[in-house]
Amino acid sequence: MTTPRDTPASRRVRANGDGTVYQRKDNRWEAAGYVLAPGNTRKRIRVYGTTRKEALSKLTEKIAASNRGLPAPSARGSLAAYLTYWLENGAVHHLRENTHTRYTAVTRLYLIPGLGKKKLTKLTAKDVRTWLNQLRTTCQCCTRGLDTARDQPLCCAAGNCCSKRLSPLTLTYLHSVLKSALEHAVREEEIPRNVARNVRTGTPRPRRFEPLTAEEAREFLAAASGHRLQPLFELALHTGLRKGELLGLRWEDLDLAGGTASIRRTLQRTSTGGLTTLPTKTRASERRIALPTRCVQSLKLHREQQQREREAAGTTCQHSRHVFTTTQGSPIDPTNLTRTFTTLLRNAGLRRIRFHDVRHSTATLLLEQGVELVVIKELLGHAHIAVTATVYAHVRLRLQRDAIDLLGNAFDGPANDGSTHDDDGDDPPPCGATVH
Structure with missing residues (x-):
């Protein structure tokens, strides 16, 4: 007598509505079953897998979606x-609201x-x-x-x-x-x-940006001096944080004694949720960075000022845990921050740039100071160093040219200083110039 345990896996009886699963002649496994289709109808679908478990898992997933009332798309239908x-059923669960x-x-x-x-x-x-x-x-x-x-x-x-x-x-x-x-x-x-x-579309030219020079950065910081958001702009120029990362910072993310900040979240405005705190842009964006001494001191003073503003606001204060807030304690809208930034640029007599160009300014100035590309990649939170290298390729090219010119100056220097040396093999050969 044959028991269910002795029955081959491909021939086991499945419950009504669970579909069928069997092995094909090409050794693949095929599972078939009925699911909900557009127009409140039902249609039979087929899925495939290299193993019985894989094919059955795919079919079970589609049947479960059908039971939730999600109609399966028809391949015979239009692309629209x-x-x-x-x-409505796929991208909405995997994309951020603004991206969707x-x-x-x-x-x-x-x-x-x-x-x-x-x-x-x-x-x-x-x-x-x-x-x-x-x-x-x-x-x-x-x-x-x-x-x-x-x-x-x-x-x-x-x-x-x-x-x-x-x-x-x-x-x-x-x-x-x-x-x-x-x-x-x-x-x-x-x-x-x-x-x-x-279909190949070609590689478009990257969007051009106009970072601040070192002199322009100093002029901007001078214009922001005394402003209640001065610590934010100092932090932006010293660390290259994104606008959303700056506005999403909370006091528990800062270790002012150790001089570090943990970047865990970003603040964005969405069409349905308003100002919303979300995880960082990518997993690589979640990082821990060092804070300059100047920023640490500014943040300490900012915390004291924020406490005074809360006391003045009284019961109307919202007591947000964010580092940078309005005078009423609520998070700052990214659009309002951009307006403030533009006003400070105008007060400083500087050209108008995007707030994101402050981030580019930080990276450019660091590269020009000789900071390694991998350090800048970690500071900016890029997923791959190739992203950093591509975005700032023009800066690296300029630095290469400067290095080559410096080497050329060494080659053009005098071969010796006019003194004679005994070529007895004991003294090192004369050097025209030191190459740094």
């Missing part, structure tokens, strides 16, 4: 339908109008390349009807095209969003391959 499904908002805008403005009618399974690399070329060469005022929506047409509707085209950086971003969506479809085995990966 899949993009909507991906944003940007992805949604890109999908609505560019992906769906350009490729949305294509069938997901019939999308080709040629379709993607044609779409990108059209975006690269057509005026966006014409394509999106921006000019017709103006009170007084200035472009196509007026017969005078402004030729406003998307930048290479924007095109690369659109391409990356499409690749992410199709990669999700590949993982869910809706399509066999990601055709967007076969």
Whole structure:
């Protein structure tokens, strides 16, 4: 008599609704079952794996999602339908809110109008390349009807095209969003391959930034002297912290006695949650940095000033644990910080730059002082040193040129000082100049 334990794994009876699983002739395992489909219907899907456990796990995951009311996308449907499904059921759980908002805008403005009618399974690399070329060469005022929506047409509707085209950086971003969506479809085995990966968009030039020089940095700090946020701007210039990291700092993150700060979180404004504290941008961004003595002293004075402001505010004080707050104790909105920064630049008579360029200023000045690239990478919280090397390649090139010029000066120096030496092998050969 055969018992259930003796029954081969591929032939065991499964409960009703759990689907079936069996081994194929190519030694792969196939699992099939019914899940919820668009239109409140049900369809049979098939998933595959190298082992029975892997195939069964994939099927169980899809059935569980179906039981939660999430319809499985149809590969026979349009790309627009899949993009909507991906944003609502996939990307929303893995992206930050602001990133998800940007992805949604890109999908609505560019992906769906350009490729949305294509069938997901019939999308080709040629379709993607044609779409990108059209975006690269057509005026966006014409394509999106921006000019017709103006009170007084200035472009196509007026017969005078402004030729406003998307930048290479924007095109690369659109391409990356499409690749992410199709990669999700590949993982869910809706399509066999990601055709967007076969399209090359080229490497766009990095966004140019204008860091402060050492003299400009001194002028800015002089203009910020006496301001209630002076410690924040000093900390930004000395450490290169991001705006969100500065505003997300809490007093428990600082060790003023030891002169260190732990970067654990960032403060951002989201469309649904308002000012929200989130984890750092990447795992590498979570780091511990040393604080200059000047910043330690400023932070100690700032803590005393903050305590006086809380006492003056009385019951209206919000008692936030953040290091940098408003006079009422609430976190500082990033937009308000940018306004204050711009005002200080204007008061100092300096050119207008982005707040993020302060971070670039720190890295540039450190490189020019001869600080090792790996030290700057750790200070800035870059995930890989290649990121640091790429962003500041122009600075490294200038330093290389200075070093080569210094070596050239050594070669151009006199071979000797005019005195004679006995070449008996005991004395070292004359040196024209010392190379540092």
